[in-house]
Amino acid sequence: MPQIESEIFIPAPLATVYAVAKDIERFPEFFADVESVAIVEHTPDGYLSDWVGVVAKLNRKLRWREQDRWDDAAHVCTFNAVSGDWEQYDGVWTFTDRDGGTVMHMTLICDVNVPMIGALIKGVIAKLAKANIDNMFDGIRRRAIGEV
Numbered sequence: 001m002p003q004i005e006s007e008i009f010i011p012a013p014l015a016t017v018y019a020v021a022k023d024i025e026r027f028p029e030f031f032a033d034v035e036s037v038a039i040v041e042h043t044p045d046g047y048l049s050d051w052v053g054v055v056a057k058l059n060r061k062l063r064w065r066e067q068d069r070w071d072d073a074a075h076v077c078t079f080n081a082v083s084g085d086w087e088q089y090d091g092v093w094t095f096t097d098r099d100g101g102t103v104m105h106m107t108l109i110c111d112v113n114v115p116m117i118g119a120l121i122k123g124v125i126a127k128l129a130k131a132n133i134d135n136m137f138d139g140i141r142r143r144a145i146g147e148v
Helices: 014-022 024-030 119-144
Strands: 003-010 034-043 046-055 060-071 076-084 086-098 101-112
Touching: 003 119, 014 024, 014 086, 014 101, 014 119, 024 034, 024 119, 034 060, 046 076, 046 119, 060 086, 101 119
Parallel strands: none
Antiparallel strands: 003 101, 034 046, 046 060, 060 076, 076 086, 086 101
């Protein structure tokens, strides 16, 4: 199960970046790897949502239900897949005010539930997951600074 780390500096206020990241149902508008996101239940600290992701290089879609827990005071989101194609999908986003902008950091541990998948393919999936996170961060950056 690979652990993936990624970080980006976004030249926008923390409140703006955090609000864009928290508005997950709009991700398909600026993030090509996500076909759809639908919040199915609001919880006291976040929500349950259904996701359809696109892995174009493998000509595959991944589907999962995710639980997001948002700590608005600390600007942290912890999340995990509760069902679907992920064997494991657990992570945390942190948002930190720095130098007039925002540092967004993600740690993700993931393992896809695909029958008969070999170690080589799992390595490819880890690389694709890292690229996916970086693409998501760039989409959030572009949205936060008004490019999209």
